[in-house]
Amino acid sequence: MNTAVKTLVIDGRDVSAAPDQTILEVAREHSIYIPSLCHLQGLHAIGACRMCVVEVKGAKKLVPACTTAIDEGMEVTTDSERLQTYRRTILELLFSERNHICSVCVSNGNCELQSLAQKLDMTHVHFPYLYPTLTVDASHERFVIDHNRCILCSRCVRVCDEIEGAHTWDTMGRGINCRVITDLNQPWGSSDTCTACGKCVHVCPTGALSEKGKSVAEMSKRRQFLPYLTMMRGRER
Amino acid sequence: MGIPLREIIYEIGGGIPDGRGFKAVQTGGPSGGCIPAGHLDLPVDYESLVKVGSIMGSGGMIVTDESSCMVDVAKFFIEFCMSESCGKCVPCRVGTTHMYHLLERICAGEAEERDLATLEELCDVVRNTSLCGLGQAAPNPILSTLHYFQDEYHAHVVEKRCPAGVCHMADQEVKA
Numbered sequence: 001m002n003t004a005v006k007t008l009v010i011d012g013r014d015v016s017a018a019p020d021q022t023i024l025e026v027a028r029e030h031s032i033y034i035p036s037l038c039h040l041q042g043l044h045a046i047g048a049c050r051m052c053v054v055e056v057k058g059a060k061k062l063v064p065a066c067t068t069a070i071d072e073g074m075e076v077t078t079d080s081e082r083l084q085t086y087r088r089t090i091l092e093l094l095f096s097e098r099n100h101i102c103s104v105c106v107s108n109g110n111c112e113l114q115s116l117a118q119k120l121d122m123t124h125v126h127f128p129y130l131y132p133t134l135t136v137d138a139s140h141e142r143f144v145i146d147h148n149r150c151i152l153c154s155r156c157v158r159v160c161d162e163i164e165g166a167h168t169w170d171t172m173g174r175g176i177n178c179r180v181i182t183d184l185n186q187p188w189g190s191s192d193t194c195t196a197c198g199k200c201v202h203v204c205p206t207g208a209l210s211e212k213g214k215s216v217a218e219m220s221k222r223r224q225f226l227p228y229l230t231m232m233r234g235r236e237r
Numbered sequence: 238m239g240i241p242l243r244e245i246i247y248e249i250g251g252g253i254p255d256g257r258g259f260k261a262v263q264t265g266g267p268s269g270g271c272i273p274a275g276h277l278d279l280p281v282d283y284e285s286l287v288k289v290g291s292i293m294g295s296g297g298m299i300v301t302d303e304s305s306c307m308v309d310v311a312k313f314f315i316e317f318c319m320s321e322s323c324g325k326c327v328p329c330r331v332g333t334t335h336m337y338h339l340l341e342r343i344c345a346g347e348a349e350e351r352d353l354a355t356l357e358e359l360c361d362v363v364r365n366t367s368l369c370g371l372g373q374a375a376p377n378p379i380l381s382t383l384h385y386f387q388d389e390y391h392a393h394v395v396e397k398r399c400p401a402g403v404c405h406m407a408d409q410e411v412k413a
Contacts, residue, residue, distance in 0.1 A: 048325045050366045061373075062365055089362045093331035126355065127335050152324065171324070176334045178324030 008074040017070050024052055024065035027078060034078045035087055035116055037094075038153035039066040040203055042226040044162060049153060050090055051116070054078045062086075088120050096127040097176070098134065099148035100206070106219035107207030113151060114206075130176070137182075139189030142212055143201050147179055150208035156180060156200035163229055168194040199225070243277040246300055257302040261385070263310070265294020267317040268374035270381030271307060290381040292374065306403035307386040308393055311378045312340040318375035329372030332363035336379060343390065346397040346406035353394060357383065 007016045010023070010032055017026040022045065027034050037049035047064035054065045057075035065078070077083075094100075094113065102108045134147035157169040157180060168191050172181045182188040201209040202221045210219040242262055246252065253259055261271040264281075270291030272279065279285050283293045301310060319333040339356045342348040360376035360383075367373045383390060392398050397406055 046325070047368060048327070050326050050328055050368065053366050064368075086362055086366050089358070090327050090366060093327055093335070093362075096335070097327075097331045127359075128338065130331075130334065151327075152330070173324065175319060175322035175324045175330055178330065 006070055006072045008070050008072070008076065010076045011078055019070070021070055022066060023054060023056075023063075023068050023070055023074075023076055026070055027065060027076075032078055034065050035120060036066060037112060037116065037151065037205060038155065040155050040159075040223075040226070042163070042230040043155060043158040043203070046154065046158070049151070051087055053083065053086060055080060055083065084120065088122050091117055091120060091122050092125045092127055094151050095122075095125045096129050098150065099131060104216055105149060105207040106210045106214045106216060107149070107221075108217040110217070110220040111207060112205035132176075134179070137188050138212070139187035140191075140194070140196070140212075141189065142196055143188070143198065144210050144212055145180070145182075145188060146208055146210070148208075149206045150180060151206055152178055152180065153205055154180070155203040155205065156209060159199045159203045159226070163226070164195060164197050164199050166193050166195050166197075169200060238282055239280045241278045241280055242272065245281065245298065246277070250298075250300070253300065253302045257304060260301050260303050260305055261307065261310075261382075263291070263299040263301070263314070263378065264297070265292040266297055267314045267321075268292070268371065268377050269294050270377045271301075271310065271385065272381070273385040275385075290384060291377065294374075304401060304403075306344075306399050306401035307382045307389045308340065308343055308399075309401075309403045311382045312337065312344055314378040315340060315375065318371065321371060322375075323371075326366075326368035326372060328363045329367040329369075329375065332359050332367075333372070333375050335359055336363070336376070340379070343393045344399075344404040346393065346399075346404070348394045350394055353383070353390060 004019055005016045006019050010027055015026055015030050024034055034052050036052040039045055045066040047067035052065040053062040055077040056063055102114050136146045138144045160169045161167040168182050169180055171178055172185055173179055183191045183193060201211060202223055207219060259274050261273050263269050263271045264286055272289050272291055276289050279289060286293050315333060315337050319337045322329045322333050324330045336359050339352055342352060360380050363372055364376045389400055392400050399406060
C-alpha cells in the first residue's frame, strides 16, 4: 500500500490526502461542498451528471471532481461565478428533459434533484420543456419505476451490479432516447434476475424509483446500508 | 499539411461546379467549424484551423456554395451530433437536443432574438462541461456560423427570411 501523502490546495486551503483519492473525496473530508448527483459513496464514480465540475489551475478544461485523482501541488477551485452558472444550467437541462413536477411526486421534499435546485438558487427553467411520452412500470410487486422522473444517473444500474451482484438494471437507447431498463427491456415484474432487494429504489436520487403504496412526498430513501456493505466487502478482500 | 484551403478546394478539388460562388468550408467532420471565404488563404494545419474556430478532426472537408443556407448547414451537423450522443452526460444529451430544436425554430422562422442568446449560452455549457470530445466539439458548427454568418441568422430571426432560399418559413406561407 502506498502510504505517501500528497498535498494540494482546494479553495485556497492547504490539504493533504492519500494519493489514490479523488478531488471530491478530499473536498468532502475537509467539509468543502461540491454539488453532485450521479455520485454516491460506495458506488463506482462515473462523472456523468457534470454537477461536480471544478477548475484546476493550469488545466485547459474543467474536470469532474468525482473521477479526477488528486495530484501533488494541484490547485482546485470548487466555486466560482462561472461554475455556478454552468451547474445551474445543467440542472435546468435536467428539469427540462423529463417531467419533474415536484408537487405531485412521491419524493417531494426528499429529492436530491429538488434540494440541489434549491441550494443552487435555480429560480426557473429557461429552456422549453421536452415532455417526452414515457411510461410507468408498476409490474413489480413491491416497487415502481416512473421514467418521467429519471435523470439517468445510473445509480440503480451500479448498485444492482456492484453491490447486489444481480445486474438486473441497465441502460438502452442513446442520447435523448436513453433510459434505464430491467433485464432485456422486459417488465420489471417479470424479471428473473431481480432479487427484490430494493437497493436501487433507495439509492435513486429522485422519485423515479419508489416503493408501492407511497403517496405524494411520502417516499424517503434509506441509504445506511451502502457504506456498511462496502465496508464489509472491503474487509473480505 | 500547410497547403492553403484555396489550393485544396480550387486546384486539387477542381473548384465549385456551375460557376457558383464559394460560401464556406467545413473542416474536420460534423463537429468542425465553418470557415468563410475571408480565410481561404489559411494554411491547413492544426493551429491555424483552431484559430479560426474549426478543427483538423478527421481531415475531411465539406465545401458549400452560395446555394446553401448556413443555419440549415449548422442544423444538419448538430442533428448528427445529437443522434450520436450516447446519453451518459447531461449537457451533451439534453444540450444538443435543445440546440437542434432551437435551430429548427430559427429555420422555420419561429425564433425570437432571445433564442440566439440561449443558443450561444447552450454552446458554451455543452462545450465546457461535456464528458467527452463529442459534446465538447458539437457546438463548433453553430459557434462558427454564428460568428461568420451572423447576418444569415439575423435574416432568419428578425426578417423571417432565408437569404439562400433553403429554409421553408412558416410566416411567408401565411402571407402568400
